Amino acid sequence: MTEILPESRIIIHLSVMASIWLxxxxxxxxxxxxxxxxxxxxxxQQKGQPDWSIPTLDNHADRNSFFHNWNPAAKVASLxxxxxxxVSLKTxxxxxxxxxxxxxxxxxxxxxxxxxxQRLAAMSGFLIMFLLVIPFSSREQxxxxxxxxxxxxxxxxxxxxxxxxxxxxxxxxxxxxLMEPMLGTSSLSATLQGFTRIGVPVPIIQMILLTHRYIFVxxxxxxxxxxxxxxxxxTARTDVLTMKTMGNFFGMLFISSYxxxxxVYEAMLCRGYKGIFPTFHTREISGKDLAKGGIWIxxxxxxxxxxxxxxxx
Amino acid sequence: MHLSSSDYHLNGPAVADxxxxxxxxxxxxxxxxxxxxxxALSISKGDRIALVGKNGSGKSTLVKHLNGLLPLQSGSLxxxxxxxxxSIQSVLxxxxxxxxxxxxxxxxxxxxxxxxxxxPMNQGRSRDEVEELVRGCLETVxxxxxxxxPAHLLSYGQKKRAALASILVxxxxxxxLDEPTANLDPKQERILKELLAGFPGTLIIIDHDLLFLxxxxxxxxxxxxxxxxxxxxxxxxxSSQNSLKEHGLDFTFRFACxxxxxxxxxxxxxxxxxxxxxxxxxxxHAPAVPEAPILELQHFNYQYPDGTIGISxxxxxxxxxxxxxxxGENGAGKSTLAACLLGLNHGEGYFFSKGKKMDCRLHxxxxxxxxxxxxxxxxxxxxxxxxxxxxFGPQQMKLPAIEIKERVAEALHSVQxxxxxxxxxxxLSGGERxxxxxxxxxxxxxxxxxLDEPTAxxxxxxxxLLLKILEKLDMTKIIITHxxxxxxxxxxxxxxxxxxxxxxxxxxxxxxxxxxxxxxNGLDYTYKNTCLEEIMDLQRNHTAAAG
Numbered sequence: 106m107t108e109i110l111p112e113s114r115i116i117i118h119l120s121v122m123a124s125i126w127l128x129x130x131x132x133x134x135x136x137x138x139x140x141x142x143x144x145x146x147x148x149x150q151q152k153g154q155p156d157w158s159i160p161t162l163d164n165h166a167d168r169n170s171f172f173h174n175w176n177p178a179a180k181v182a183s184l185x186x187x188x189x190x191x192v193s194l195k196t197x198x199x200x201x202x203x204x205x206x207x208x209x210x211x212x213x214x215x216x217x218x219x220x221x222x223q224r225l226a227a228m229s230g231f232l233i234m235f236l237l238v239i240p241f242s243s244r245e246q247x248x249x250x251x252x253x254x255x256x257x258x259x260x261x262x263x264x265x266x267x268x269x270x271x272x273x274x275x276x277x278x279x280x281x282x283l284m285e286p287m288l289g290t291s292s293l294s295a296t297l298q299g300f301t302r303i304g305v306p307v308p309i310i311q312m313i314l315l316t317h318r319y320i321f322v323x324x325x326x327x328x329x330x331x332x333x334x335x336x337x338x339x340t341a342r343t344d345v346l347t348m349k350t351m352g353n354f355f356g357m358l359f360i361s362s363y364x365x366x367x368x369v370y371e372a373m374l375c376r377g378y379k380g381i382f383p384t385f386h387t388r389e390i391s392g393k394d395l396a397k398g399g400i401w402i403x404x405x406x407x408x409x410x411x412x413x414x415x416x417x418x
Numbered sequence: 419m420h421l422s423s424s425d426y427h428l429n430g431p432a433v434a435d436x437x438x439x440x441x442x443x444x445x446x447x448x449x450x451x452x453x454x455x456x457x458a459l460s461i462s463k464g465d466r467i468a469l470v471g472k473n474g475s476g477k478s479t480l481v482k483h484l485n486g487l488l489p490l491q492s493g494s495l496x497x498x499x500x501x502x503x504x505s506i507q508s509v510l511x512x513x514x515x516x517x518x519x520x521x522x523x524x525x526x527x528x529x530x531x532x533x534x535x536x537x538p539m540n541q542g543r544s545r546d547e548v549e550e551l552v553r554g555c556l557e558t559v560x561x562x563x564x565x566x567x568p569a570h571l572l573s574y575g576q577k578k579r580a581a582l583a584s585i586l587v588x589x590x591x592x593x594x595l596d597e598p599t600a601n602l603d604p605k606q607e608r609i610l611k612e613l614l615a616g617f618p619g620t621l622i623i624i625d626h627d628l629l630f631l632x633x634x635x636x637x638x639x640x641x642x643x644x645x646x647x648x649x650x651x652x653x654x655x656x657s658s659q660n661s662l663k664e665h666g667l668d669f670t671f672r673f674a675c676x677x678x679x680x681x682x683x684x685x686x687x688x689x690x691x692x693x694x695x696x697x698x699x700x701x702x703h704a705p706a707v708p709e710a711p712i713l714e715l716q717h718f719n720y721q722y723p724d725g726t727i728g729i730s731x732x733x734x735x736x737x738x739x740x741x742x743x744x745x746g747e748n749g750a751g752k753s754t755l756a757a758c759l760l761g762l763n764h765g766e767g768y769f770f771s772k773g774k775k776m777d778c779r780l781h782x783x784x785x786x787x788x789x790x791x792x793x794x795x796x797x798x799x800x801x802x803x804x805x806x807x808x809x810f811g812p813q814q815m816k817l818p819a820i821e822i823k824e825r826v827a828e829a830l831h832s833v834q835x836x837x838x839x840x841x842x843x844x845x846l847s848g849g850e851r852x853x854x855x856x857x858x859x860x861x862x863x864x865x866x867x868x869l870d871e872p873t874a875x876x877x878x879x880x881x882x883l884l885l886k887i888l889e890k891l892d893m894t895k896i897i898i899t900h901x902x903x904x905x906x907x908x909x910x911x912x913x914x915x916x917x918x919x920x921x922x923x924x925x926x927x928x929x930x931x932x933x934x935x936x937x938x939n940g941l942d943y944t945y946k947n948t949c950l951e952e953i954m955d956l957q958r959n960h961t962a963a964a965g
Contacts, residue, residue, distance in 0.1 A: 314527070334800075338862070340814070353802065374511065376540060377512060382536075
């Protein structure tokens, strides 16, 4: 049933519509997760345990593509600027165009799709919350369509709010997809060096480098400790013993990490560390690199201009 | 004999050759622990020193002074006649390389190439020079094919060699190694030994493995309670059993009951289906008793989630009460097999427990049947007191409080740790921690005890005690080890693994006599046996001379 109120709002009491929206909200992430599971199974050909290992960011940095042959500093600078331009988009159509461009970027970077999809899956919980919360909480606007769910008449579903949330989600996906071509097509140290050349403080870069290296060691230590607990019959429950065990577990991880920090620092000092990580890979920015950067910024600007230009009468 | 000053160079080294001159060096840690007291030591160019002593005797503290990692509190330390201090700190760090025990600490950059290039880049060398040095060094340690791999994808032995390359590439004058052989298989140990043999500079090695040190070092400095107790040739150290005993370094217990099995077996190797029988009085075999196996794997495979094959087509029978040794090079699949037997890895194939085919329910209950002592006790011990550590398993089994108390007391007693109930596991020595880990497994009354490299990083005294404890344990034991002595003394049956498969399953004497399998699988223990025989001769001569 549709009614037009004096404030020129359209209220639709459509339980079927509500079901469609809800179903689409549920189906989308489920489809995404199914695709990831399928790709993972195909990759590992393993019937047993899932692969919970931490993926290496620059595993495919030795390939050859438009992004691989791009100077990391120029690549990071221009793609970051492009990302800011994408964030500034407001219309649904331009955001979808940006998403399509990002999909093409992943395709042309010759990187596997799995890490990109995993990245999206990791964000999905947060993004779904946007889709669920914003439509119910956005401000009423004249002329907008409200959907009234059965039993939820106090909380109308704002269609404008929904499209706003969808635009945000699509922009987030477009940017997340670009992360793989930006960060996964050069070695991590080269990429981080690129960041230092655009002004990111060196200590932050060094911390990222060390974190990236030792997150694998930390993960392995954690897995080994969990296994040793498991062989002594540990199962997580909702009791005091479990809480105490978890406290001991995290405490021991903290102690071993602190201990390792000291030892790594000593090992660095022994090899002449004086506060700066020496960089071996340096590559000068060529005209071609600048041209590539210019293309990306132009694309971003064009998208922005299209939506900002006054529409035809 | 206690010495407070160096007597190795009694005639005094030539001044031009003198690298370190240490006088009256003492050091106290902020917590009040007196780590070094009145150390006097001189180290000359080309010296090959074994720095030995019990855990906590001050070895690591001493070497950290040598390259300026720890500040000088009292006494004097001169390097090439110059007082150490901030002014020559950079010289010290460029000329003195330290390889710490855990290679992970050395590999802090993203790829192996970057790790090895870190030192020479800090030395201010040109890029071309660094590249040439790095490639050459990685070639020397046999890792040039892994140059651009991240460190976490390397095996332990490869990490150790990569860490060594990152030190050697700086062309140090002095090379200091802390427990270089810990957790290495004989093949990796031999590679390391060859690399060290070719090192032209001064060498200082901290290790408990006197057989390894005997072959490389010429001089032995023995530390005890932060003081230098002996400073003489390594031949003198190993030939004096009293001196070895005094410092917990007596490894001659390894000679005591080997029955001459380091020599080829007098009879030809033979094989039986059942190994738990004894020899009859006339030397003939008693009839084998068919017994239901406690565990059995048939055509069992396990593949890691990343596609790496862990174990392949494993056929294994474990009988109640037997002690089984599992040997193989690093990466042969020994630990993966252990994880499968524990139910941690779910593979494909047939898995029987006491004749019953393993299903989900039995898999979940495997932890009650199999106790595990991991290679690195740091992975196993996480409770704030020894009592809680040992009680953890029984608590998970939901046993009554009285029974938990009884089991903890019994388990601690069986590993000779009674009275340690309130001690903090983190503060125990390596040997004590290992025994505590065994107690933690024993308190659950498992039918099978699985031990992964039980002797790794233990001093000889702790090894001897561990051997006695394991001999007394009346249960099925599966021991993953590279230690031939433990294999010989504890197991009647040995299985050899290679590339994820069991390639031999035979009686231990047959394995000990099988030089071919040892050599072809990187399990070459012959050089250690040669050292053993040489040392035995030295000790006999020393005893005869003293008598």
